[in-house]
Amino acid sequence: MIRGAVFFDIDGTLTPTSSGQHLAGLLGNAKEIEQIQAGYGAGTLSSYDAAMLEARGWAKRTPTEAHAFLESLPLVDGIAETVLWCRTHSLVPVLATLAWDIVGTHLCSRFHFDRTCGPRLEIIDGRYSGEVAQQFDEQAKRDFAISVATELGVDLRQCAAIGDGRSDVPLFGTVGCAIAFNATPEARAAASATVNSADLQSVLPILSAWLDTIPMPAN
Template identity: 65%
Template sequence: MTRGAIFFDVDGTLVPHTSSGRHLAGFLGHADVVQRAEDGYGAGTLTSAEAAVLDARGWASWTPADVHGFLTSLPLIDGIAETLRWCHAHDLTPVLATLAWDIVGADLCRRFGFDRASGPRLEVIDGRFSGKVAEQFDEGGKRDFARAVADELGVDVAHCAAVGDGRSDVPLFGAVGYAIALNATPAARAAAHTSIDATDLRAILPLLDAWLRAVSPPRHA
């Protein structure tokens, strides 16, 4: 029986010090474009949709197989597999709530066992990326995605937690019962219930354990 869900951000959280977009753009050949787009989004001068359009152009003519190969070297925070084992052992469903491209979320779900992932989707025509966005996804969508997942799991979103680091996590932090800002920006820290700096994802487990006991204390005989 699921007691709740934990929503994990990808870029800046599971992928530390950089983003999956920047990592992939280094292989695809438009790293400078993605850097400017992400800086603009972080500063609030670009929307996530505008940043996605700029990034998508650099994917034209590449194949999903190419990108899956590039993702094998994606830098990830330590302790993801162990943290997910803890979640499953405590009947918590781990979910990726992210603005990373859907191919990134799908890859991390396959590798680590996240239940599902959100994210914008790139258009594919005849087996190759067209350079266009097929489906946009923004920070409001991340919050709404979490609410929909909670409904589907049959749990109150107030019995769900979120772990993130930046602007796109702020609406989600306001929706869940417990928000952890991990290696986060000042705005994300201000919106979270607590914050922590760590190089291993397992550092959040004592925080999650204390929260879980508070919202769902063990029964006594």
């Protein structure tokens, strides 16, 4: 029995800072990543432009190197407990993110999220080429959530989203419960609730109250 889904952003939500800034420690381009992400946050760069610029720094690196480096990715507390709460309450936990797909894949393996999305880096002969194989923007993020809900057979009103920034706004407008977590003013304005905390479990009272409004599915 599935009652709904909960979509979690990664950068700025599950991570105190962005995964890209963390991975810059591997790539050696922290200043460039900071400038690119500031441009996206300010709206002067599109997600497509930001991804193309970030991808260049990945040239010659390997997925194995990236996965190993992601083991030290800084994360908020309470992720495992929140995912378990979702599954215990028949809610499917899903990552909906603009972080590179390797970041989502890593967190799915580590915390048992159901699936993930995101832009994908091109790989040639086992190494990243420095190009983007698949782009992904905030509208695609929303569309991904819609497709997941359709596949699960649940109405979007039976879905919740937890995020912190610009890329979450379109998704916030489609779900039954939108929680701005340590969020920007833009995300807070689009959300139905706001939480500031270092522990993801702080969203559970809001999710619990929202879940009480969703009818149990018929057998």
